Amino acid sequence: MKSPSLCNPALRLKTLLALVLTIAFSGILSAAEPMSLSRYELGAGDKISISVFGEEDMEKELILTDAGTVSYPFLGEFRAKGLTVGQLEKLIIRRLKEGYFIDPRVSVSIKEYRKFFVSGEVKSPGGFSFEPGLTLEKAVALAGGFTQRASKKDIMVTREENGRPAEQELSLNDSVLPGDIIVINESFF
Structure with a gap:
């Protein structure tokens, strides 16, 4: 004999919708706080x-x-x-x-936190104190903003992952982490 809850299409739809929303919101919450203190690994300079x-x-x-x-x-x-x-x-x-x-x-x-560094096509390159919630856009503002020749799309970061430096591309809304080395490249147009 089937369970009454499995036979009711409206109940199945509500259950499925609740599951989808739970998964979606858990992804949003984890993306909104990528730098949780409980997961932050200490490093030289902290x-x-x-x-x-x-x-x-x-x-x-x-x-x-x-x-x-x-x-x-x-x-x-x-x-x-x-x-x-x-x-x-x-x-x-x-x-x-x-x-x-x-x-x-x-x-x-x-x-x-240890400093992060911004170099390349910014007005005041250097090392800056990290604060939780820092995005690439805010980091560039700390470095005096983009120069006229700066590419706002060709931005690379070197970040330690599993004990080794790894290079990746960042967008302006991406999070910056302590110890990051950010390079703002020159635009060709």
């Missing part, structure tokens, strides 16, 4: 704050070295590059539990 609740002398602001390491009390120097804030918190908790603290409550936050 300034972070680490604190242990109730331990004032364990509160430190640190900048990841070129090698992606930080030095923290009791733990010495260790690699933080490639870790998310949550992963770094768990690493520090685990290592502090190894003979130093019974139940440390660790907090890690990003104080300042």
Whole structure:
């Protein structure tokens, strides 16, 4: 015997529509926030704050070295590059539990993201402080805007992916990430 819900075409249509809308909205939401703090991987030049609740002398602001390491009390120097804030918190908790603290409550936050760089056909090329929500159009504005010879369509970015630099083309509405190297090419027309 068939279920009454499967026999009702209106109910099937509503279920299908709800499924399609759920999929569509989940895609929109993930595209709207591509740089979620929970997925952001730390890299050289990021300034972070680490604190242990109730331990004032364990509160430190640190900048990841070129090698992606930080030095923290009791733990010495260790690699933080490639870790998310949550992963770094768990690493520090685990290592502090190894003979130093019974139940440390660790907090890690990003104080300042590493810079991104804009070169080529912009009025003021250079390195700029990253802010979440930054688009290519905003990055170009920080660099003084396009020159008269700039191509607004031939824009390349070199970005680290899986530990290796990868080059890709960007449009003005695409997100910029910390550490990106953006090159605005010259237009031929």
